[in-house]
Amino acid sequence: MSADHSRLTSSAYSQALEVIASVEPRIAEATRQELADQRASLKLIASENYASPAVLMTMGTWFSDKYAEGTVGHRFYAGCQNVDTVESLAAEHARELFGAEYAYVQPHSGIDANLVAFWSILAHRVESPALQKIGAKNVSELTEADWESLRKELGNQRLLGMSLDAGGHLTHGFRPNISGKMFHQQQYGTDPETGLLDYDAVAAKAREFKPLVLVAGYSAYPRRVDFATMREIADEVGATLMVDMAHFAGLVAGKVFTGDEDPVPHAHVVTTTTHKSLRGPRGGMVLATEEYAPSVDRGCPMVLGGPLSHVMAAKAVALAEARQDSFRTYAQQVADNAKSLADGFLSRGANLVTGGTDNHLVLLDVSSFGLTGRQAESALLDAGVVTNRNSVPNDPNGAWYTSGIRLGTPALTTRGFGHDEFDRVAELIVDVLGQTQPGTTKAGGPSKASYALGDGVADRVKAASAEMLDKHPLYPGLELS
Known part of the structure; x- marks a missing residue:
């Protein structure tokens, strides 16, 4: 950020916070504190990042005031010509960035994007009065019997997705999630010895189960996926291949994943978030082939409420940023840094699921430290290291x-961390976990939640972290008056 740009940004945010404080000063103070907290912590949550000031500012405009149900040129409200421009630009950037035939940028989140995809696949492949039945009822009031009846009316539609403990997501058919209620679902896992996907086993399960939808993609699998093979499996059993690339979309956009590892040329439908490794605003998106485009285009009002026009505008800005050469450099550094983090753990005797990584995340098995993920997550947070527990x-x-615990490199890579810093991060994490003891329950048994962190560990790790963080400031040049 140039000096002039920094001054403009600082002035804009300072004045914005003054306006906010004139109405509700506690919100202004919480906003200031959030920036301070993020600047002072090692953020290693794989699903978080830092959006640019341009992206953040785009969300704070009067586009927030617009209702715009429908699609470009076909709205249910008048006066949406500027929203049409915003949505068209966001979709154009998405198509060009990912090489997609069609892009739908209205989903509010990744879960919304997946719901749009599921219903679009059903609408495209199944002509049934059952879809109208859903529209006539409040989904939240459907009983399990209602869902079973609905699935039968839809032909007992089947979904095969990656299991949660193998690295899949709640929306890939996890039973308590709506995806597990919409479909008769089964799940595939990973090889019990290596933790890697076994494509022959996935194919065998697909032949046996014959799903309508085969879901690929992950939220906690530290390896790349061969999407060409997944498409072959889907084609063999007559399934639609849907890929959820929410976590690794930035690596696809940045051309780290190409060929068989790029889902867009192989999947019928691809969903993603626009934050995480893509470094945009919180939101979702659906990419599809022309065959599925008409069904996806009915996401609102089929699944979604009014699109968030201010967020679509921010998506357009973020996608424009991702089309720059600098983003490719960033994406490659994300992957390189993940390997440095993994190597740092392995060299210190830590146990990683699959033995390493070749994407943006690392999954650390903390049982060798005698801890649960919850204990490890909490102890690390005490030391200023932000992670999330994970199966x-x-x-x-x-x-x-x-x-x-799951750890990702996108956020700290945005700050400028490189190989040496991530090796040091691994050292600090092992230090914390090695000096954390599990607590006991009131009955005297082992606790899965309570813990005791050794004296002085948190302060020592925070000091070491601050030394690195000070060299790579968050939003450099941004000063709030």
């Missing part, structure tokens, strides 16, 4: 306490 394959502690 590992066949996790004995379940999805709440877990046995792992």
Whole structure:
């Protein structure tokens, strides 16, 4: 950021906070504190990043005031000509960036994008009065019997997705999630020895189950996926291949994943978030072939409420940023840094699921430290290291306490961290975990939640972190008066 740009940005945010404080000063103060907290912590949550000031500012405009149900040129409200411009530009950037035939930028989140995709696939492949039945009822009031009846009316539609403990997402058919209620679902896992996807096993399960939808993609699988092979499996059983690339979209956009590892040329429908590794605003998006475009285009009002025009505008700005050569450099550094982080753990005797990484995330099994994921997450947070607990394959502690923590490199890479810093980060994390002891329950048994962190560890790690963070300031040049 140039000196002039920094002054403009600082002035804009300072004045904005003054306006906010004139109405609700506590919100202004919380906003200031959030920036301070983010600047002072090692953010390693794989699903978080730092959007540019341009992206952030784009969300704070009067586009927020518009209702714009419908699609470009076909709105249910008048006066949406500027929203049409915004949505058209965002979709254009998405198509060009990913080489997609069609892009739908209205989803409010990744889950919304997946819901649009699921219903679009059903609408495209199944002509049934059951779809109208759903529209006539409040989905939140449907009983399990209602869902079973609905699935039968839709032909007992089947979905095969990656299991949660193997690295899949809640929306890939996890039973308590709506995706597990919409479909008769089964899940595929990973090889019990290596933790890697076994494509032969996935193919065998698909032949046996014959799903309508085969879902690929992940939220906690530290390896790349061969989407050409997944398409072959889908074609063999007559399934639609849907890929959720929410986590690794930035690596696709940055051409780190190409060929068989790029889902867009191989999938019928691709969903993503626009934050995470793509470094945009919080939101979702659907890419599709022309065959599925008409169904996806009905996402609002089929699934979505009014599109968030101010967020679509911010998506357009972020996607424009991602089309720059500098973003490719950034994306490659994200992957390189993940390998540095993984190597840093392995050299210090830590246990990683699959033994390493070749994408943007690392999954650390903390059971070797005698801890649950929840204990590890909490102890690290005390030391200023922000992570999230995560299941590992066949996790004995379940999805709440877990046995792992997931760490990602996109955010700190945005700050400018490189190989040496990520090796040091691994050292600090091992230091914290090695000096954390599990607590006991009131009955005297082992606790899965309480813990004790050694004296002085948190302060020592925060000091070491601050030394690195000071060299790579967040939003450099941005000063709030």
